[in-house]
Amino acid sequence: MSPKSSRIRNVFEPLDSSWVADQWHSRFGISKEAFSGYKFFQKAKSIWAISDACLPRLSYETIGMRIMSCKGRPWKPTTCALQIFGRYATKNLMHLETAFARIFLEGASQAVESDCEPGYVVVFYRGEVLGCGLYSHGKLVSQIPKERRMADRGSEDLS
Amino acid sequence: MDFLDRYRDIVPDYEAFRAIQCQPLHSSARINTLKIKRDQLLEKLRGQGVLFETFAWYPLGLRLDAGSPGKLLENLLGYIHIQEEVSMVPPLVLDPRPGETVLDLCASPGSKTTQISQMMENRGLVIANEPSLNRLAPLRSNCERLGCLNVAITRYDGRNFPRIPFDRVLVDAPCSSEGRERRGPGVLARSSCKRSMDLQVLQIGLLKNALRLTKPGGAVVYSTCTYAPEENELVVQAVLEETDEARLERISIPGLKECPGITEWNGRELKSELQSAARYYPHINDTGGFFVAKIIKN
The missing domain is CATH 3.40.50.150 (Vaccinia Virus protein VP39)
Structure with a gap:
């Protein structure tokens, strides 16, 4: 391990929280207050959030949770961030029935009817956030990370 | 041995002590209160027919009777974490x-x-x-x-x-x-x-x-x-x-x-x-x- 080299690699720049709150408010209608009490950082094209505490001067690999990627346009929320902040969404969200939720959790694409704007959406099942989906032209593409997908169809039941 | x-x-x-070394451990998990309340989680497991008992010494610890507890939806969503007792x-x-x-x-x-x-x-x-x-x-x-x-x-x-x-x-x-x-x-x-x-x-x-x-x-x-x-x-x-x-x-x-x-x-x-x-x-x-x-x- 060489902290020296990681110091060069890991540049976390502090980010204004109002910019982050604006992005989430504009796409998902989440109240800006939901983002108070956190500090935000940008490293390369990723945005990170951590509880508001004094951060000692160290070489960090991660700071809190990666909440969004600005690699492409539009920006993409992470599934883990939606599981925290997504419950406050008031638009661009989708409630799935059991059969659809299963397909979504398996990481597959499916046709759905929705009045969401094209782009990333918060996917709910029975009132709980499952994660991030990409919706356009009547098709929902699951963005659930591979290691968190439900593998064997039919082996586990949704309740 | x-x-x-x-x-x-x-x-x-x-x-x-020698004899138990050959017996596999039971599955166990911790309830993650950052994402769900204990009672809500227990209700969900019951609803799915997952058999469990809580630890005598730690209310957030569960012994699970499930084939692959890692595959439970509750684990994928981070409501529980598979962890040795x-x-x-x-x-x-x-x-x-x-x-x-x-x-x-x-x-x-x-x-x-x-x-x-x-x-x-x-x-x-x-x-x-x-x-x-x-x-x-x-x-x-x-x-x-x-x-x-x-x-x-x-x-x-x-x-x-x-x-x-x-x-x-x-x-x-x-x-x-x-x-x-x-x-x-x-x-x-x-x-x-x-x-x-x-x-x-x-x-x-x-x-x-x-x-x-x-x-x-x-x-x-x-x-x-x-x-x-x-x-x-x-x-x-x-x-x-x-x-x-x-x-x-x-x-x-x-x-x-x-x-x-x-x-x-x-x-x-x-x-x-x-x-x-x-x-x-x-x-x-x-x-x-x-x-x-x-x-x-x-």
């Missing part, structure tokens, strides 16, 4: 409080890191240190899945972690893992005194630095999942001998039976205060094996 014979004189009911002890002994600054010096895969994070209610700061590059991914993935927002990951050699004052430090040290034999046989076949002595050098280095990093009045918890006194009491003794600024605090968790740390090994007398440390044996609580010591810095 014959390697275990060296513990004949220190393990109570030695034959039962007795591995939930060190964070409880550490007893972190919301708002504190805590260091987990040997963090991956993050079972104890995330337990600390949830005990702190996502407030304050947990530094999860893990020097090994290929062990970072599981640590990070578990923190994200479980919704930890007060954890930052670093990659220092724990023996040289920079001087920053912490309220509490957990040293869940790399060890010979003899207490994990029930999870997958073969660990004991690799055990040797030489291996323990090699690990001891590293363990002493880690514990020494942990004590340096702790604020006066703060606590260090040292834990391993092994029985070897060379990696347990002898490590704690070596560190205590070098300072008069630290003392051991007695460990006792209601509902979980511990045995006291040993005070004699291979004819050598050890500090009597090592009795305050705790040894958890698999045949006594039907768990894995663990050693835990709590050091208070004066």
